[in-house]
Amino acid sequence: MSASTSAARQSQPQPSIEPILRLTAADMGRVNDMILAMAGSNVKLIPEIAEHLIASGGKRLRPMLTIASALAYGYQGESHVKLAASVEFMHTATLLHDDVVDESDLRRGRKTARTIWGNQASVLVGDFLLGQAFKMMVEVGSPPALRILSNASAVIAEGEVWQLSAAKRMSTTEDDYLAVIDAKTAALFAAATEVGPVLADAGEAACTAMRTYGRSLGIAFQLVDDILDYGGSSADLGKNTGDDFREGKITLPVIIAYQQGNEAERAFWRRAMEEGQNDDAALSEATALLQGRGALEETVARARHYGHLAFEAAATLPPSASRDALTSVVEFCIDRVN
Incomplete structure (x- = not known):
C-alpha cells in the first residue's frame, strides 16, 4: 500500500458494526438476559461452563442479525428475542464441540472449556445448550422458523463431520472446501437472518433475500478468517493465529497455493498438513508460500465476491436503519483483511 493510499484510507471512516450494535441494543439486552x-441448571457444571464461554467475549453477531432482519421487515412482536437467543446457543454449542474436535487450548485469549473441565463435560454441555435452543424455538410457535433453524442444526453437524474427514488431506478441492464452509459456517448465518422475515410474515421474496444475505456473509466471514490465520491477530480471530495450520486444516489459501505450487512446494504442504510437520518455522514458510503464490489475494477476491452478493441481497430492502446496519456488517467483515 502506497503512502498516499494509506493516508486516504486513514482519512475515511472505517467500516464498523456500530450501526447494528445501536439498532439492536435494547433487544440484545433482553437476549443476553434470556441466555x-x-x-441455568441445578447441575452446577452446566452454568459454569456455559458462563465461561459466554463471558469470554465475542460480538454476538449472529443473534444481532436475527434482530436486525426482523426489524428490517417491521416485526413488532417478542419472538425475535427468543429466536436470537436460540441462534446464539446453537453457535455456542458448536464452539464447545469445535474446541474438542480441534483440541484447541485457547479461545479469545482464554482457556477453552475443554482444557478446564475436560472434553466429556464440554460436549455434554454443548448438547444441553442445543436442547435449550430448541426449547425456545418451540415456545415461539412458528413451524417455519423451527424448520429453518432445525435444518441448519443438522447441516452444521454434517459440515463438522465433512471437515473432519477432509482434515489433513491435500486432495481436498476448492469446491469441497466451499461446500464444507457453506454447511459449517454459512448455514447458521443464513438461518439467523431468514427467520426475521419469517416472523414478520414478509413473504418468500424477503425470506430468499435474507437467506442469500446470510449465506453469502457467512462464506465471506469464514474466508476472511482463513486469511487472518496466516497473518491476522488473535483478537480478530478469537483464537490463536496459525491454529488452522497446526491442526492440519485445509483452507482455501492452502488449496490455492498447493494447486499453483511446484513439486517441492507441494511436498512441503503434504509434510506440513498430512504428516504434521507444522512447527513455527514451517508456519513461516507456509505464509511465505501463500504470499508468493498469491493465494491470500485470491482468497480475498473470493471473500469480496461473496460480500458483493450479500450487498446485493441487502439492497432489496427498503431504505432504513436496519438495511444500513446489515450493509455495515458486510463492510466490516471484508475490511478485516485490509
Whole structure:
C-alpha cells in the first residue's frame, strides 16, 4: 500500500458494526438476559461452563442479525428475542464441540472449556445448550422458523463431520472446501437472518433475500478468517493465529497455493498438513508460500465476491436503519483483511 493510499484510507471512516450494535441494543439486552437464564441448571457444571464461554467475549453477531432482519421487515412482536437467543446457543454449542474436535487450548485469549473441565463435560454441555435452543424455538410457535433453524442444526453437524474427514488431506478441492464452509459456517448465518422475515410474515421474496444475505456473509466471514490465520491477530480471530495450520486444516489459501505450487512446494504442504510437520518455522514458510503464490489475494477476491452478493441481497430492502446496519456488517467483515 502506497503512502498516499494509506493516508486516504486513514482519512475515511472505517467500516464498523456500530450501526447494528445501536439498532439492536435494547433487544440484545433482553437476549443476553434470556441466555443467562436458559444457561441455568441445578447441575452446577452446566452454568459454569456455559458462563465461561459466554463471558469470554465475542460480538454476538449472529443473534444481532436475527434482530436486525426482523426489524428490517417491521416485526413488532417478542419472538425475535427468543429466536436470537436460540441462534446464539446453537453457535455456542458448536464452539464447545469445535474446541474438542480441534483440541484447541485457547479461545479469545482464554482457556477453552475443554482444557478446564475436560472434553466429556464440554460436549455434554454443548448438547444441553442445543436442547435449550430448541426449547425456545418451540415456545415461539412458528413451524417455519423451527424448520429453518432445525435444518441448519443438522447441516452444521454434517459440515463438522465433512471437515473432519477432509482434515489433513491435500486432495481436498476448492469446491469441497466451499461446500464444507457453506454447511459449517454459512448455514447458521443464513438461518439467523431468514427467520426475521419469517416472523414478520414478509413473504418468500424477503425470506430468499435474507437467506442469500446470510449465506453469502457467512462464506465471506469464514474466508476472511482463513486469511487472518496466516497473518491476522488473535483478537480478530478469537483464537490463536496459525491454529488452522497446526491442526492440519485445509483452507482455501492452502488449496490455492498447493494447486499453483511446484513439486517441492507441494511436498512441503503434504509434510506440513498430512504428516504434521507444522512447527513455527514451517508456519513461516507456509505464509511465505501463500504470499508468493498469491493465494491470500485470491482468497480475498473470493471473500469480496461473496460480500458483493450479500450487498446485493441487502439492497432489496427498503431504505432504513436496519438495511444500513446489515450493509455495515458486510463492510466490516471484508475490511478485516485490509
